[in-house]
Amino acid sequence: MDLIANLATGFSAALTFTNLGLCLIGVVLGTAIGVLPGIGPIATIAMLLPLTYGAPPLGALIMLAGIYYGAQYGGSTTAILVNMPGETASVVTCIDGYKMAQNGRAGAALSIAAIGSFVAGCVGTLVVAAFAPALAALSFHFLSPEYFSLMLFGLVASVVLAHGSIMKAVAMVFLGLLFGLVGTDVQSGVVRYAFGVTQLYDGIDFVPLSIGLFGIAEIMRNLDSPTAREGIRHRVGTLWPTREEISRSWPAVLRGTGLGSILGILPGGGSVLGSFGSYVLEKRISKHPEAFGNGAVEGVAGPEAANNAGAQTSFIPLLTLGVPSNPVMAIMVGALMIQGIAPGTAVINDHPTLFWGLVASMWIGNLMLVIANLPLVGVWVKLLQVPYRILFPIIIVLCCIGIYVTQMSSTMIVFAVGFAVLGYLFSKLDCEVAPFILAFVLGPLMEENLRRSMVLSDGDPTVFLSRPISLALILASVGLFVLIALPHVRSTRQQAFQDED
């Protein structure tokens, strides 16, 4: 009954007229930016972050949740309508979603994606509500060695999920850790790698880094090949799915939800693992596997549900242990910090209204998604028809304002230009940025926990192996590494990523 009482607390805090309004604005703007080709949730959240500054903490969180789900759904819309995934998680949606669009069923694909996401979101929210407090209780068993091993696992997972060379992904992790070190070392007070720039004494700000690497670098990449963009060539058609589409979708939605919820909790997993896993699962158990790749509705319903369920449950490690498990959660940390909230066990214990309000807001965000987005499909279609030469200056201006208002400092804009160049260089060299950004956020935490662990054990590195939870996490990390080295898994991984480019 605790659960219901807690949820009631959350809903009574979250369900105010202002908060609902903020959530609605978040969902609509999040979708509007997320729909723009090539702009994924990370860049969207970074760009829209300043909109939340004026609101009180809970209102800001609710708006952010709206932006996040909106951005994700916007990515799916682009995937279905123009076959361009804004992020890794919607890559699989492209496969059958775009085929459905070619068959004139784009409307049905969009509404099934929305409703599937909503169902998954409801379940995901319940999972968070049920498991987060339990895991928070478990966190008393988490000392420095466990934290270190957990983050190591997250980084290994991000390497596995990165496409392209594993070596380069590992190097990107190291580079991210290095950039994370910039600034004052909390334990000794020594300022590292700041080169006398005072704005770097507190570390590199997350907003110019992420907008530069993801937002601006993406524009630069798009302008390299101006002809590569596809427009909408097909009619969207009715939003109503047929009876047959519904009966084929709902089991897929439920399976996707289950799979996505579980995989989302894993550090490094997030929504990506779930959507890939769900697609493979649906194809395998289907009576008509040959329909996949030709517009199978299950191939949209399952992954979209898994994607959204994973997006919810990936909040669990962040809210209970304070460890962001994927790049999107990493930017959420940034957003929470700006509101003066350090994510972790303390949130559940010290700010229960905030925690349960956030859980409630996840559900509200998902509801808003269905209510606001389906009627607006026509608007998103129009938005996708706007030529890129008009869209990209708008994105540039949004990026600039977004960066400037975080610190009211034009130095941040200069930093962002630097990171844009770096991000563009990385993409030219086929080095994926996701492991870099996760390592950047985890870097200072990892260093701190490594140092504490070593103090704890008098310099004995076996401390990571002698504690059961830590040992399990280390074994899991090693296992993952061995797994991707195996030839069979390696080829599947390459296959899974090949459609992306």
Added chain:
Amino acid sequence: MEVGNPKDFIAGTVFAGFGIAAIIFGHGYSVGSAENMGPGYFPLLIGIGLILMGVIIVAKSVRARREAIAAIRLQPQFFILGAILFFGLSIERFGLVAAIIGATVIGSLAAGKPRWAELLILCLALATSSVVLFVYLIGQPIPVWPR
């Protein structure tokens, strides 16, 4: 020198370069010992890791099959970065409206020949909506006009 995969060759060199830089610029931070790590310990580990990965990637690239780097068009990139820099350098002195108009004009040059009528509408729309949204509705203390 004939290199198998120039992309990986450059990437590996960049990684190793960052690793070497990390160690050179971090040589003043005290390393300490395993049981009492100083501020230089973790940077040293990362520097070594970067150099190691860089060397492996370079070594593998030499024998890999040829793979050309995708075309780079410098001109659009120049205008985009220029637009952002203009925004950053002008916002405090000349205000949001001027910064937006300048960034929009410079930025859209990246797409080739400007269509002036379209550009004019875009500038006005962007400037007005940004000022209304960020300054009046959200109340960010951004300077709007030149001072």
